[in-house]
Amino acid sequence: MGKLIRGFWAAAVLGLLMNVAAAEDIAGAIEHPLISRYPGQDIAWQQIENYRPYRVAVGPVTGYRRIDDWIDTEGRVTRTFYRYRGSDRSYSEIYKNYLEGLEAQKFEILGAGFFPDRKGAAIGSGNWMTAFYAANPLNKGGEANSLFAGTSSSGGAGSIVARKERAAGTVYVVLTVEQHSADYVGALIDIIEVEAAETGLVVVDAEAIGSDIEELGRVVLDGIVFDFDKASLLPESDAALEAIATYLKANPDKRFYVVGHTDSVGTFAYNRKLSADRAQTVVSTLVSRFAIDNSRLQPHGVGPLVPVFSNSSDAGRDKNRRVELVEWQREE
Numbered sequence: 001m002g003k004l005i006r007g008f009w010a011a012a013v014l015g016l017l018m019n020v021a022a023a024e025d026i027a028g029a030i031e032h033p034l035i036s037r038y039p040g041q042d043i044a045w046q047q048i049e050n051y052r053p054y055r056v057a058v059g060p061v062t063g064y065r066r067i068d069d070w071i072d073t074e075g076r077v078t079r080t081f082y083r084y085r086g087s088d089r090s091y092s093e094i095y096k097n098y099l100e101g102l103e104a105q106k107f108e109i110l111g112a113g114f115f116p117d118r119k120g121a122a123i124g125s126g127n128w129m130t131a132f133y134a135a136n137p138l139n140k141g142g143e144a145n146s147l148f149a150g151t152s153s154s155g156g157a158g159s160i161v162a163r164k165e166r167a168a169g170t171v172y173v174v175l176t177v178e179q180h181s182a183d184y185v186g187a188l189i190d191i192i193e194v195e196a197a198e199t200g201l202v203v204v205d206a207e208a209i210g211s212d213i214e215e216l217g218r219v220v221l222d223g224i225v226f227d228f229d230k231a232s233l234l235p236e237s238d239a240a241l242e243a244i245a246t247y248l249k250a251n252p253d254k255r256f257y258v259v260g261h262t263d264s265v266g267t268f269a270y271n272r273k274l275s276a277d278r279a280q281t282v283v284s285t286l287v288s289r290f291a292i293d294n295s296r297l298q299p300h301g302v303g304p305l306v307p308v309f310s311n312s313s314d315a316g317r318d319k320n321r322r323v324e325l326v327e328w329q330r331e332e
Helices: 011-022 091-104 126-135 143-148 206-216 235-250 268-290 314-320
Strands: 041-057 061-063 070-085 108-115 157-166 169-181 184-194 218-220 256-261 297-301 322-327
Touching: 041 126, 041 143, 041 157, 041 169, 041 184, 061 126, 070 143, 070 169, 091 108, 091 157, 091 169, 091 184, 126 143, 126 157, 143 169, 143 184, 157 206, 206 218, 206 235, 206 322, 235 268, 256 268, 268 297, 268 322
Parallel strands: 256 297
Antiparallel strands: 041 070, 070 184, 108 157, 157 169, 169 184, 218 322, 256 322
16 A cells, blocks of 8 residues: 555554554444555544535635635545544644655645644634635534634644646545644645546556556556447547557556456456456457557456446446556566
Protein backbone atom coordinates (compact mmCIF):
# COMPACT_ATOMS: atom_id res chain seq x y z
CA MET A 1 0.00 0.00 0.00
CA GLY A 2 1.40 3.40 -1.00
CA LYS A 3 2.25 5.58 1.97
CA LEU A 4 2.27 9.33 1.58
CA ILE A 5 4.36 10.11 4.63
CA ARG A 6 6.72 7.17 4.60
CA GLY A 7 10.31 8.06 5.30
CA PHE A 8 9.60 10.66 7.96
CA TRP A 9 9.89 8.21 10.84
CA ALA A 10 11.87 5.06 11.49
CA ALA A 11 9.98 2.12 10.01
CA ALA A 12 9.85 0.11 13.22
CA VAL A 13 8.47 3.00 15.25
CA LEU A 14 5.99 3.89 12.54
CA GLY A 15 4.68 0.35 12.32
CA LEU A 16 4.28 0.08 16.07
CA LEU A 17 2.45 3.37 16.41
CA MET A 18 0.17 2.69 13.44
CA ASN A 19 -0.79 -0.70 14.86
CA VAL A 20 -1.66 0.94 18.17
CA ALA A 21 -3.68 3.61 16.39
CA ALA A 22 -5.51 1.10 14.21
CA ALA A 23 -6.74 -0.72 17.31
CA GLU A 24 -8.76 2.42 18.17
CA ASP A 25 -10.34 2.86 14.73
CA ILE A 26 -14.11 2.81 14.45
CA ALA A 27 -15.59 -0.40 13.10
CA GLY A 28 -15.41 -0.72 9.33
CA ALA A 29 -12.95 2.14 8.82
CA ILE A 30 -10.73 1.85 5.74
CA GLU A 31 -7.57 3.90 5.41
CA HIS A 32 -7.22 5.29 1.90
CA PRO A 33 -3.96 4.03 0.33
CA LEU A 34 -3.04 7.52 -0.92
CA ILE A 35 -2.36 9.08 2.49
CA SER A 36 -1.16 7.53 5.73
CA ARG A 37 -2.12 8.72 9.16
CA TYR A 38 0.23 10.59 11.45
CA PRO A 39 1.58 8.13 14.05
CA GLY A 40 -0.72 7.94 17.05
CA GLN A 41 -3.88 9.00 15.21
CA ASP A 42 -6.98 6.83 15.08
CA ILE A 43 -9.92 6.98 12.71
CA ALA A 44 -12.88 8.37 14.63
CA TRP A 45 -15.26 9.04 11.72
CA GLN A 46 -15.49 8.20 8.03
CA GLN A 47 -17.82 8.77 5.12
CA ILE A 48 -17.27 7.28 1.66
CA GLU A 49 -19.46 8.09 -1.33
CA ASN A 50 -18.85 6.46 -4.68
CA TYR A 51 -20.07 9.53 -6.52
CA ARG A 52 -20.90 13.06 -5.41
CA PRO A 53 -20.25 16.68 -6.43
CA TYR A 54 -17.49 18.45 -4.51
CA ARG A 55 -16.36 22.09 -4.50
CA VAL A 56 -12.62 22.60 -4.04
CA ALA A 57 -11.93 26.10 -2.72
CA VAL A 58 -8.69 27.60 -4.04
CA GLY A 59 -9.10 31.18 -2.92
CA PRO A 60 -9.66 33.23 0.26
CA VAL A 61 -12.87 34.38 1.87
CA THR A 62 -14.16 37.48 0.08
CA GLY A 63 -17.32 38.19 2.05
CA TYR A 64 -19.63 36.74 4.65
CA ARG A 65 -19.19 32.98 4.24
CA ARG A 66 -18.20 33.65 0.64
CA ILE A 67 -15.32 32.31 -1.45
CA ASP A 68 -15.07 33.34 -5.10
CA ASP A 69 -12.46 30.90 -6.41
CA TRP A 70 -13.64 27.27 -6.67
CA ILE A 71 -12.91 24.19 -8.72
CA ASP A 72 -16.19 22.32 -9.17
CA THR A 73 -15.62 18.62 -9.59
CA GLU A 74 -17.24 15.26 -8.86
CA GLY A 75 -16.29 11.67 -8.25
CA ARG A 76 -15.57 9.25 -5.42
CA VAL A 77 -15.14 11.12 -2.15
CA THR A 78 -13.48 9.58 0.91
CA ARG A 79 -13.74 11.73 4.06
CA THR A 80 -11.81 10.49 7.07
CA PHE A 81 -11.50 12.17 10.46
CA TYR A 82 -8.40 11.31 12.44
CA ARG A 83 -8.07 11.97 16.15
CA TYR A 84 -4.79 12.44 18.02
CA ARG A 85 -5.13 12.21 21.79
CA GLY A 86 -2.19 13.49 23.82
CA SER A 87 -0.47 16.73 24.71
CA ASP A 88 2.91 15.87 23.18
CA ARG A 89 1.98 16.96 19.62
CA SER A 90 0.40 20.17 18.38
CA TYR A 91 -1.82 20.82 15.37
CA SER A 92 1.03 22.75 13.69
CA GLU A 93 3.39 19.76 13.87
CA ILE A 94 0.81 17.44 12.33
CA TYR A 95 -0.12 20.06 9.71
CA LYS A 96 3.51 20.60 8.66
CA ASN A 97 4.12 16.86 8.45
CA TYR A 98 1.21 16.32 6.10
CA LEU A 99 2.29 19.32 4.00
CA GLU A 100 5.82 17.93 3.67
CA GLY A 101 4.43 14.53 2.77
CA LEU A 102 2.20 15.93 0.02
CA GLU A 103 5.07 17.96 -1.40
CA ALA A 104 7.38 14.93 -1.30
CA GLN A 105 4.84 12.97 -3.35
CA LYS A 106 4.75 15.79 -5.94
CA PHE A 107 1.29 17.07 -5.21
CA GLU A 108 0.58 20.55 -6.51
CA ILE A 109 -0.25 22.70 -3.48
CA LEU A 110 -3.15 24.90 -4.55
CA GLY A 111 -3.32 26.67 -1.20
CA ALA A 112 -2.19 26.20 2.39
CA GLY A 113 -2.03 28.06 5.66
CA PHE A 114 -2.26 27.65 9.42
CA PHE A 115 -3.40 30.22 11.95
CA PRO A 116 -2.76 30.08 15.71
CA ASP A 117 -5.73 32.39 16.36
CA ARG A 118 -7.83 31.17 13.40
CA LYS A 119 -8.38 34.79 12.32
CA GLY A 120 -8.16 36.05 8.76
CA ALA A 121 -9.60 35.22 5.36
CA ALA A 122 -6.89 33.07 3.75
CA ILE A 123 -7.03 29.32 3.14
CA GLY A 124 -6.84 27.60 6.52
CA SER A 125 -8.36 30.40 8.60
CA GLY A 126 -11.46 29.91 10.70
CA ASN A 127 -13.55 32.02 8.31
CA TRP A 128 -12.33 30.00 5.36
CA MET A 129 -13.16 26.71 7.10
CA THR A 130 -16.68 27.93 7.83
CA ALA A 131 -17.33 28.91 4.20
CA PHE A 132 -15.68 25.84 2.76
CA TYR A 133 -17.50 23.26 4.86
CA ALA A 134 -20.80 25.06 4.32
CA ALA A 135 -20.31 24.24 0.62
CA ASN A 136 -19.19 20.67 1.38
CA PRO A 137 -21.19 19.69 4.47
CA LEU A 138 -20.63 16.50 6.43
CA ASN A 139 -23.68 14.40 5.61
CA LYS A 140 -23.71 12.36 8.78
CA GLY A 141 -23.10 13.21 12.40
CA GLY A 142 -20.22 12.03 14.49
CA GLU A 143 -16.78 12.90 15.76
CA ALA A 144 -15.84 15.00 12.70
CA ASN A 145 -18.29 17.66 13.83
CA SER A 146 -15.85 18.52 16.60
CA LEU A 147 -14.17 20.68 13.95
CA PHE A 148 -17.01 23.12 14.38
CA ALA A 149 -17.38 22.94 18.17
CA GLY A 150 -14.75 24.82 20.16
CA THR A 151 -13.64 24.08 23.69
CA SER A 152 -12.18 26.21 26.46
CA SER A 153 -8.68 25.12 25.41
CA SER A 154 -9.15 25.23 21.63
CA GLY A 155 -6.14 26.36 19.65
CA GLY A 156 -5.19 27.07 16.07
CA ALA A 157 -6.12 25.42 12.80
CA GLY A 158 -4.83 25.05 9.27
CA SER A 159 -5.81 23.65 5.88
CA ILE A 160 -4.08 22.32 2.77
CA VAL A 161 -5.60 22.08 -0.72
CA ALA A 162 -3.63 19.91 -3.16
CA ARG A 163 -3.97 18.21 -6.52
CA LYS A 164 -2.16 15.45 -8.38
CA GLU A 165 -2.54 14.12 -11.91
CA ARG A 166 -2.26 10.32 -11.98
CA ALA A 167 -2.74 7.69 -14.64
CA ALA A 168 -5.97 6.77 -12.87
CA GLY A 169 -7.16 10.38 -13.09
CA THR A 170 -7.00 13.62 -11.14
CA VAL A 171 -7.14 13.46 -7.36
CA TYR A 172 -7.70 16.37 -4.97
CA VAL A 173 -6.85 16.39 -1.27
CA VAL A 174 -8.37 18.87 1.16
CA LEU A 175 -6.96 18.52 4.65
CA THR A 176 -7.86 20.47 7.78
CA VAL A 177 -6.08 20.13 11.13
CA GLU A 178 -7.30 21.83 14.31
CA GLN A 179 -6.25 21.97 17.94
CA HIS A 180 -9.57 20.99 19.44
CA SER A 181 -8.29 21.03 23.01
CA ALA A 182 -4.99 20.86 24.87
CA ASP A 183 -4.79 17.08 24.43
CA TYR A 184 -6.86 16.51 21.26
CA VAL A 185 -5.90 17.32 17.66
CA GLY A 186 -8.44 16.56 14.94
CA ALA A 187 -7.68 16.16 11.23
CA LEU A 188 -10.29 15.83 8.49
CA ILE A 189 -8.88 14.52 5.18
CA ASP A 190 -11.07 14.63 2.08
CA ILE A 191 -9.81 12.71 -0.97
CA ILE A 192 -11.67 13.36 -4.21
CA GLU A 193 -10.97 10.97 -7.08
CA VAL A 194 -12.38 12.71 -10.12
CA GLU A 195 -14.89 10.76 -12.16
CA ALA A 196 -13.60 10.14 -15.69
CA ALA A 197 -16.95 11.15 -17.20
CA GLU A 198 -16.17 14.75 -16.28
CA THR A 199 -13.73 15.10 -19.18
CA GLY A 200 -14.65 12.13 -21.33
CA LEU A 201 -12.78 8.87 -21.73
CA VAL A 202 -9.50 8.93 -19.84
CA VAL A 203 -6.62 7.29 -21.66
CA VAL A 204 -3.32 6.52 -19.98
CA ASP A 205 -0.10 7.86 -21.46
CA ALA A 206 3.41 6.44 -21.10
CA GLU A 207 4.52 9.07 -18.58
CA ALA A 208 1.47 8.54 -16.38
CA ILE A 209 1.95 4.76 -16.50
CA GLY A 210 5.53 5.16 -15.30
CA SER A 211 4.47 7.52 -12.51
CA ASP A 212 1.87 5.12 -11.08
CA ILE A 213 4.15 2.09 -11.45
CA GLU A 214 6.90 3.91 -9.55
CA GLU A 215 4.53 5.09 -6.82
CA LEU A 216 2.12 2.16 -6.50
CA GLY A 217 3.65 -0.78 -8.35
CA ARG A 218 0.50 -0.98 -10.46
CA VAL A 219 -1.56 1.10 -12.85
CA VAL A 220 -5.13 0.94 -14.11
CA LEU A 221 -5.09 0.85 -17.89
CA ASP A 222 -7.76 3.46 -18.55
CA GLY A 223 -8.89 3.50 -22.15
CA ILE A 224 -8.89 -0.28 -22.62
CA VAL A 225 -12.45 -1.01 -23.77
CA PHE A 226 -14.05 -4.39 -24.54
CA ASP A 227 -17.24 -5.48 -26.27
CA PHE A 228 -20.01 -5.97 -23.73
CA ASP A 229 -19.59 -9.27 -21.91
CA LYS A 230 -16.81 -10.32 -24.30
CA ALA A 231 -13.02 -10.39 -24.41
CA SER A 232 -12.71 -8.62 -27.79
CA LEU A 233 -11.16 -5.15 -27.77
CA LEU A 234 -12.96 -2.19 -29.32
CA PRO A 235 -11.15 0.21 -31.70
CA GLU A 236 -11.20 3.02 -29.12
CA SER A 237 -8.63 1.01 -27.15
CA ASP A 238 -5.92 1.80 -29.72
CA ALA A 239 -4.62 4.98 -28.07
CA ALA A 240 -4.21 3.24 -24.71
CA LEU A 241 -2.52 0.23 -26.30
CA GLU A 242 -0.03 2.48 -28.07
CA ALA A 243 0.77 4.27 -24.80
CA ILE A 244 1.28 0.95 -22.99
CA ALA A 245 3.55 -0.31 -25.77
CA THR A 246 5.54 2.94 -25.68
CA TYR A 247 6.10 2.54 -21.95
CA LEU A 248 7.06 -1.13 -22.25
CA LYS A 249 9.56 -0.43 -25.03
CA ALA A 250 11.12 2.38 -22.99
CA ASN A 251 11.50 0.02 -20.00
CA PRO A 252 12.67 -3.26 -21.54
CA ASP A 253 13.91 -4.75 -18.26
CA LYS A 254 10.53 -4.55 -16.53
CA ARG A 255 8.04 -7.42 -16.43
CA PHE A 256 4.36 -7.29 -15.54
CA TYR A 257 1.29 -9.23 -14.63
CA VAL A 258 -1.64 -8.13 -16.80
CA VAL A 259 -4.60 -8.56 -14.49
CA GLY A 260 -8.24 -8.59 -15.57
CA HIS A 261 -11.04 -7.55 -13.18
CA THR A 262 -14.84 -7.67 -13.43
CA ASP A 263 -17.81 -6.50 -11.42
CA SER A 264 -19.77 -8.98 -9.30
CA VAL A 265 -22.76 -9.44 -11.62
CA GLY A 266 -23.01 -13.09 -12.63
CA THR A 267 -21.34 -16.21 -11.31
CA PHE A 268 -17.82 -16.22 -9.96
CA ALA A 269 -16.69 -18.89 -12.44
CA TYR A 270 -18.00 -16.90 -15.40
CA ASN A 271 -16.40 -13.63 -14.25
CA ARG A 272 -13.09 -15.31 -13.44
CA LYS A 273 -12.90 -16.72 -16.97
CA LEU A 274 -14.00 -13.43 -18.58
CA SER A 275 -11.35 -11.48 -16.67
CA ALA A 276 -8.65 -14.00 -17.61
CA ASP A 277 -9.70 -13.94 -21.28
CA ARG A 278 -9.58 -10.13 -21.33
CA ALA A 279 -6.12 -10.10 -19.78
CA GLN A 280 -4.96 -12.62 -22.39
CA THR A 281 -6.41 -10.47 -25.19
CA VAL A 282 -4.42 -7.45 -24.01
CA VAL A 283 -1.22 -9.51 -23.84
CA SER A 284 -1.80 -11.11 -27.26
CA THR A 285 -2.49 -7.71 -28.83
CA LEU A 286 0.64 -6.12 -27.37
CA VAL A 287 2.72 -9.07 -28.60
CA SER A 288 1.24 -9.35 -32.10
CA ARG A 289 0.70 -5.67 -32.95
CA PHE A 290 3.51 -3.97 -31.05
CA ALA A 291 6.22 -6.67 -30.94
CA ILE A 292 6.39 -6.79 -27.13
CA ASP A 293 8.29 -9.83 -25.84
CA ASN A 294 5.71 -12.34 -24.64
CA SER A 295 7.92 -13.40 -21.72
CA ARG A 296 7.56 -9.97 -20.13
CA LEU A 297 3.78 -10.21 -19.72
CA GLN A 298 1.85 -12.78 -17.70
CA PRO A 299 -1.97 -12.62 -17.95
CA HIS A 300 -4.25 -13.42 -15.01
CA GLY A 301 -7.91 -12.95 -14.20
CA VAL A 302 -9.27 -12.41 -10.70
CA GLY A 303 -12.90 -11.76 -11.57
CA PRO A 304 -14.71 -9.72 -8.89
CA LEU A 305 -12.22 -10.47 -6.08
CA VAL A 306 -10.55 -7.04 -5.91
CA PRO A 307 -13.18 -4.31 -6.28
CA VAL A 308 -12.11 -0.69 -5.99
CA PHE A 309 -15.68 0.58 -5.59
CA SER A 310 -18.94 -0.81 -4.32
CA ASN A 311 -20.78 -2.99 -6.85
CA SER A 312 -24.11 -1.56 -5.68
CA SER A 313 -24.14 1.20 -8.32
CA ASP A 314 -23.56 1.43 -12.08
CA ALA A 315 -20.66 3.84 -11.53
CA GLY A 316 -19.02 1.45 -9.08
CA ARG A 317 -19.43 -1.58 -11.33
CA ASP A 318 -17.98 0.37 -14.24
CA LYS A 319 -14.83 1.16 -12.25
CA ASN A 320 -14.47 -2.46 -11.14
CA ARG A 321 -14.39 -3.65 -14.76
CA ARG A 322 -10.78 -2.90 -15.56
CA VAL A 323 -7.37 -4.21 -16.58
CA GLU A 324 -4.27 -3.41 -14.54
CA LEU A 325 -0.55 -3.64 -15.13
CA VAL A 326 1.19 -4.94 -11.98
CA GLU A 327 4.98 -4.95 -11.76
CA TRP A 328 6.39 -8.46 -11.52
CA GLN A 329 9.75 -8.97 -9.84
CA ARG A 330 10.82 -12.29 -11.30
CA GLU A 331 13.37 -14.31 -9.36
CA GLU A 332 16.39 -15.23 -11.42
